[in-house]
Amino acid sequence: MTTVGFIGLGIMGGPMAANLVKAGFDVIGYNRSQPAVDKLVGQGGKAAGSVADAVRDADVVITMLPDSPDVEHVALGDDGVLANAKPGLLYIDCSTIKPDTARTVAEQAAKQDVRVLDAPVSGGEQGAIDGALSIMVGGDAEAFDAARDVFDAVGKTVVHVGKAGSGQTVKAANQLIVAGTLELVAESIVFLEAHGVDTDAALSVLGGGLAGSTILERKGPGMLKRQFNPGFRTELHHKDLGIVQAAAREAGVTLPLGAAVSQLVAALVARGDGALDHSALLKLAEELSGRR
Amino acid sequence: MTTVGFIGLGIMGGPMAANLVKAGFDVIGYNRSQPAVDKLVGQGGKAAGSVADAVRDADVVITMLPDSPDVEHVALGDDGVLANAKPGLLYIDCSTIKPDTARTVAEQAAKQDVRVLDAPVSGGEQGAIDGALSIMVGGDAEAFDAARDVFDAVGKTVVHVGKAGSGQTVKAANQLIVAGTLELVAESIVFLEAHGVDTDAALSVLGGGLAGSTILERKGPGMLKRQFNPGFRTELHHKDLGIVQAAAREAGVTLPLGAAVSQLVAALVARGDGALDHSALLKLAEELSGRR
Numbered sequence: 200m201t202t203v204g205f206i207g208l209g210i211m212g213g214p215m216a217a218n219l220v221k222a223g224f225d226v227i228g229y230n231r232s233q234p235a236v237d238k239l240v241g242q243g244g245k246a247a248g249s250v251a252d253a254v255r256d257a258d259v260v261i262t263m264l265p266d267s268p269d270v271e272h273v274a275l276g277d278d279g280v281l282a283n284a285k286p287g288l289l290y291i292d293c294s295t296i297k298p299d300t301a302r303t304v305a306e307q308a309a310k311q312d313v314r315v316l317d318a319p320v321s322g323g324e325q326g327a328i329d330g331a332l333s334i335m336v337g338g339d340a341e342a343f344d345a346a347r348d349v350f351d352a353v354g355k356t357v358v359h360v361g362k363a364g365s366g367q368t369v370k371a372a373n374q375l376i377v378a379g380t381l382e383l384v385a386e387s388i389v390f391l392e393a394h395g396v397d398t399d400a401a402l403s404v405l406g407g408g409l410a411g412s413t414i415l416e417r418k419g420p421g422m423l424k425r426q427f428n429p430g431f432r433t434e435l436h437h438k439d440l441g442i443v444q445a446a447a448r449e450a451g452v453t454l455p456l457g458a459a460v461s462q463l464v465a466a467l468v469a470r471g472d473g474a475l476d477h478s479a480l481l482k483l484a485e486e487l488s489g490r491r
Numbered sequence: 492m493t494t495v496g497f498i499g500l501g502i503m504g505g506p507m508a509a510n511l512v513k514a515g516f517d518v519i520g521y522n523r524s525q526p527a528v529d530k531l532v533g534q535g536g537k538a539a540g541s542v543a544d545a546v547r548d549a550d551v552v553i554t555m556l557p558d559s560p561d562v563e564h565v566a567l568g569d570d571g572v573l574a575n576a577k578p579g580l581l582y583i584d585c586s587t588i589k590p591d592t593a594r595t596v597a598e599q600a601a602k603q604d605v606r607v608l609d610a611p612v613s614g615g616e617q618g619a620i621d622g623a624l625s626i627m628v629g630g631d632a633e634a635f636d637a638a639r640d641v642f643d644a645v646g647k648t649v650v651h652v653g654k655a656g657s658g659q660t661v662k663a664a665n666q667l668i669v670a671g672t673l674e675l676v677a678e679s680i681v682f683l684e685a686h687g688v689d690t691d692a693a694l695s696v697l698g699g700g701l702a703g704s705t706i707l708e709r710k711g712p713g714m715l716k717r718q719f720n721p722g723f724r725t726e727l728h729h730k731d732l733g734i735v736q737a738a739a740r741e742a743g744v745t746l747p748l749g750a751a752v753s754q755l756v757a758a759l760v761a762r763g764d765g766a767l768d769h770s771a772l773l774k775l776a777e778e779l780s781g782r783r
Contacts (some may be wrong), residue, residue: 334691336698376675376676381746382747393742396661400652409613412705417701452685
């Protein structure tokens, strides 16, 4: 039986670990705060008291952590994943972090017998609960094949997109498109309301044409009702757009619309709305038109 | 039998008129150049030698013209639609024009016994040929109900969105979202290529998540292959974004991302690519990153 060490049992990691238990994996979980570990045990998993405990006997280790420094610390730290890995370990990082951090981890792992995949996910808490995440995977094709059963337990659309770091690069593009589309829908709603249009009808006809998007479908109705409970917190999207900007600069790429929407997301965080769902870009759009 | 006068038998108007013939309407068509009229006659329609000829005996008149001044001229001119309308005429303008021009036409028509709908469409040449257009309709609900059979012959998603001018307002929002989404996808492709990612795989996984859109699905593959044959010409989208900006200014609405993408579309036209499909925003994005 394959033993999976799972580190980071938060909003996304918790349900992913539970789905691995359901799929028959022997899951041993670690989290900084204990309640998430207890919950996993209640779902049929095992408790680890430290990162080392979660890693020591694992065939596969998954990390799902907030940001690049967390992954550096947990993966490369003194008593971290690589320090405790048994030979042949498959290490999958599902966090959303900088592509160059992902490459650094892969390079360090290559010095010992550990295979690494960067595998950030999209689909939110509901996607994690349903085991229906989109997963964009960077790393060796052989490691990707070896991880297939694990990915199938947590994801629906799982695609190998290139060498180490590529998963993070695609996730960065994902976050660029998502933020931009949210802002376009937000600006459109303010525009339509200012003109006294029936916005429910308008959003349905917009969704049926070339302007249609998953954002319009999933987020539009909540935006019309001003429901901004997350979902995905604006402050996390702000962090991700920092990754986008840094990765673009590194590759010598300019992102005119990406830069503009990054500033708008930054403004939404600056005005104190970082804890709201990212669709709260509508609040800022209203304010910029004197409509709240 | 309902007689439909159809004025403007171009890329969109031609197939729409043909679908009305197929649906059993008695269609009499006018176009500035004769070949389009001859084509309609070959498809079972009748030829009009002037706007007046097309309007005189019609129960329904449809115009499908390039821009606001064309509609003003044809609708309100000395020998135009209103001047030749028989009492009770239903006049449907399917052109994409300024919302305030649409309101002016409706106000003029209200002075005589003519009902007007502004009914711009989305879906492109293929949508027109397939009779599968999205149609956003402004005007009185009673006129909308009276036009139902006509709309069903040319469209699939037909929605009444509000009073006179509202159809144009929603079409403006449509063009804002479409231009912005094209630019976001263009920037993402440049970003992914610069990082050496497998872009075919990347676009498929992006399409499966929250970044998914009709643009990504229909335009993404052609953009990867640099196929920029129209489709929808950039210079027409440039015109439409002028309408968006003017209508936003009129309502006191700011569109930060809309303004930015309007400038990029303007730059694409300025560099001489106005005749290419609007997905050619990718050419500009590459140039801005020194990648062509």
